[in-house]
Amino acid sequence: MQCVPFKLVSPNSRTYSKAYDRHKIRVSSKQRALNVLLVVGDCVLVGLQPILVYMSKVDGKFNFSPLSVNFLIEAAKVLFAIVMLLFQARHQKVGEKPLLSISTFVQAARNNVLLAVPALLYAINNYLKFIMQLYFNPATVKMLSNLKVLVIAVLLKFIMRRRFSIIQWEALALLLIGISVNQLRSLPEGTSAMGLPVATGAYIYTLIFVTVPSMASVFNEYAMKSQYDTSIYLQNVFLYGYGAIFNFLAILGTVVVKGPSSFNILEGHSKATMLLIFNNAAQGILSSFFFKYADTILKKYSSTVATIFTGIASAALFGHTLTINFMLGISIVFISMHQFFSPLAKVKDEQQNGITELRDVPEKLKYVLSLSLSHTHTHTLTPSGQSVRNSFG
Incomplete structure (x- = not known):
């Protein structure tokens, strides 16, 4: 009889995704169709963003403060989250914990305090989006943002x-190759900005532009899924509320430096x-659903599809x-993309490798099982008919 080895897993390992894993098993065809619609909507919104930013420039500059736009975007997200939270509360079933109670709100605020980290990183990234437009055309900005996939x-x-x-991993490397091919001679020679050669300034901002939002996305997914039972609209209130606060503090800092007129x-x-404000608000709301119910890689790959839309639209509208x-x-x-999401590329389940994981078994039972396995004995017969005792463990 073949003995199947057991792998004892710490109860704290991947606990953030247990509820999410159970959710994935119950995904219906309607939910898959909804995911497709989310991807399509995300592609359109992400593709429109750099074009709207480009249209907002006057003589190559912004007549408005990017911080003010970011603050209005976060405020719009908070307003939408509150409206949807009120709608969800009105349709709660009998016996469910009320969403609008003070105790629920306070407890959720404590459990979701980690959302302040991605909110701060997003505030920095949203400002960098405008800076990047000074160096690259819209299609190039979209391609550069795809570098985030490997970091993520x-x-x-x-x-x-x-x-x-x-x-x-090979698919991700292939993605970088595709981005590099697109970037060959994408910048006019001799161009400069802010007193720096374009290569130096662009690469510095690109490094920050890629790293900061990547960290924000991963921390956002971790925070969302670690509190999976919390309403996504309640989590959005906290996430975008933090974002609005950080952007408002940045505006106050600008007032201190430039004076009250700013x-x-x-x-x-x-x-x-x-x-642009409406587009970014809708894009952020869709992103929260990706982080909560899907994953960051799918979100970034869906944004990659928007590259075609951005390139064609920028060529038609601006002559690029x-x-x-x-x-x-x-x-x-x-x-x-095809290679990464191919069924052949998926990681094989550990049970297929002869390993059974015990995730939800109490610690005492795990200990007993480990002892029993370490003292398991079998008897085999030698050619002479004698019984030989073999121990495993």
């Missing part, structure tokens, strides 16, 4: 202990900036040229 994968591996197969939050805004490098880069990116 590394963070997921070490922070959330997510496993990736070799094929998936406090006008609505100064310099146009129809394009209003559309779609080079052969861009088309080749897009092709490689889509090959990478």
Whole structure:
């Protein structure tokens, strides 16, 4: 009789995703269709963002403060989350814990305090989005943002202990190759900004632009799933509330430096900036659903699809040229996506390798099982008919 080895898993290992794992098993076809709609909506919104930012510039500059736009975006998200929370509370079933009670709100605020970390990182990243527009055209900004996928994968591996197969790592490497192909000679020679050569300034901002939001996404997913039973709208109230506070503090800092005249939050805004605010608010709300019910990798790959839309739209609206490098880069990116999500690329379940994990078994029972396994004995017959005692453990 073959003995199946047991792998005893710490009760704290991957506890953040237990509820999420149970949820994935019960995913219905309607929910999968909803996920597809979320991906399509995310592609459209992400693709429109750099175009709206480009349209908001006047003579290559912004007449408004990017901090004011970010504050209005976070305020719009908070307003939407509150409205949806009220709607959800009105449709609660009998016996469920009331969402609008003070005790529920205070307890949820304590449990979700970690959301302040991604909120701060997002506040920094949202400002960098405007700075990046000074260096690159919209399609290039979208391609550069895809570099986040590799950084996110590394963070997921070490922070959330997510496993990736070799094929998936190769797919991520292929994604970087596609981005690099697109970036060949994408900047005009001799261009400069802020007194720095474009290569130096662009690479510095690119490094920050890639690292900060990657950390924000991973911490956001971790915080969302670690409190999986908390309403997503209640979590959004905290997340975007923190974001609004951080952006408002940045505005106050600007007032201290530049004077009270810079406090006008609505100064310099146009129809394009209003559309930009609405677009970013909707994009952030969709992102929270990705982090709560899907994962960060899917979110970033869905944003990658928006590259085609951004490139074609920027070429049609602003006359940007779609080079052969861009088309080749897009092709490689889509090959990478297909390879990463292919069934052959998925990590095999540990049970297929002859290992049974005991995750929800009490510690005392695990201890008894480990002792019994270490003292398990079998008897085999030798050719002479004698019984030989073999011990395992």
